[in-house]
Amino acid sequence: MFEKLLRPKILKLKAYESARSLNLTADHFLDANENFDGPYNRYPQPRPESILNALSDYYETSKESIFLGRGSDEAIDTLMRCFCEPGSSSILITPPTYGMYEVSAEIQGAFVKKVPLDLDFDLNVNPVLQSIDPSTKMIFLCSPNNPTGNVLTRDRVLSLLDRIKQDVLVVIDEAYIEFSQEESFVKELKNFENLIVLRTVSKAFGLAGLRLGVAISNPELIAVMNKVRAPYPIAQPVVEAFEKFWAEFNPESFQTSINEYMKLKNLFVDKLKQKQEVLRVYPSQTNFVLVEFKDATQVFERLKSKGLLVRDQQSKIKNALRITVGSAEQNQLILKELV
Ligand SMILES: Cc1ncc(COP(=O)(O)O)c(C=O)c1O
Structure with a gap:
């Protein structure tokens, strides 16, 4: 279903094939114009395997369901670039909420519709549903929400997901979920093919400086996001620092x-x-x-x-x-x- 939501150019886009994306093996790599010498002379893996293994385990999903970016901010930006046609598409946000959804949308040239949270900072399901129109590509929900700190009532989010009739993606940003008692919406991905969950290692894991975050969704949608992202987003020192962290993770x-x-x-x-x-x-x-x-x-x-x-x-x-x-x-x- 998400293909209908994609920007036509992105649907047709053939991804850049970097030397390492071809996953070829060799004794001597002379294919990427790397210097034969130097402390970090080699490009990193486009999707570092060790990080994907760790995070797919931790988030209880498959590696193919994970888009790995420089923080979940990069996942937000990549979603905009995949789905929002400048000058005509819109996203829907529920203020007060995290500021980057609006900023990323504006950079992409998308319109931003706002349906405020209610007085308890909870989701106003009916007004959100009523505000969806053919230009709406994505609804961004943040739970626990920044800057209010509360979680959106699960039943309200589920009711929104159940009742969305038009093709719209629902992005649930769970940057702070490890601090809460809530269950992640990752488990709901199998029930809603228009659902995308954002997670990050910046908060509870104390790794904000590494810049690592993910979007989790169905593998087809993730494959499109991977087409759009930079060829080697995760730097090798970041991979190594994460591996060290994960080896000691308990x-x-x-x-x-x-x-x-x-x-x-x-x-x-x-x-x-x-x-x-x-x-x-x-x-x-x-x-x-x-x-x-x-x-x-x-x-x-x-x-x-x-x-x-x-x-x-x-x-x-x-x-x-x-x-x-x-x-x-x-x-x-x-x-x-x-x-
Ligand atoms: C709700 C929310 N989502 C996403 C982010 C971005 O996190 P990351 O460090 O993964 O880019 C933040 C950062 O403050 C946040 O508050």
Whole structure:
């Protein structure tokens, strides 16, 4: 079904065949104009096998179902380039939400329709359905949502997926899901061929500096995304750093460290709620909290003057700052500055 949604040019596009994409074996590689000498003289694998093995295991899917990019941001951008025809296609977003969906769409020349979340920052299913028109290519949902921190009610998302009649892709961004109690929508991929799930190692895994993120969907759609991406997106030092990380990865201690992190968050939230100038701490299933202050600008400037940078969200939500939960010491530094 997704072929109908593709930009016609992309449907017809023949992917660039890089020397390594042909997967040829040889004793001497003299096919890619690499220098015979140098610390990183060889191009990396176009889709590094070790990373795909690790992540397909972890996300419980097949390697063919994974688009590997420089962060999930690259997956968002690649989706725009595959599906949005400049000047005519549109995407639908549910603000307040992560800013890159809109930015990537604008860069591609696509229109952005906005159907705000409800007062609890949950999905407004009917208005989303009513806003779909023939130009709509993708709906971006973020759960847990940035910057609000809550998860979208699963039944609402499922109801949206069930009731979409026209051909539209639904992208569920699960960048923060490891911090939550929620089950990933990866398990639903078999039921919805228009579903795409975004995951990343930037957040819970603490690997933001590596720039690795994925889109997970049916293999046919992933193959199209791979046609559009750069020939060698993942640099060899990144592959090696990830392999080192993964060799030492232990699921139990990973879960323990997340539990500890979430305990830090809960403690931080409790203390924030005791502050006079804090009007509200929104419930969070992530490693950040959205906080409503009496005067957010004043708090922002005060923290900044002490070398404490938080994220001003006032353009999206009145008097709100988004604060990433830090170490116990860092959280204490914030609390110390609040009245
Ligand atoms: C909701 C959401 N999606 C995606 C991203 C991008 O993550 P990545 O580092 O994988 O590009 C972020 C980063 O802050 C995010 O908050």
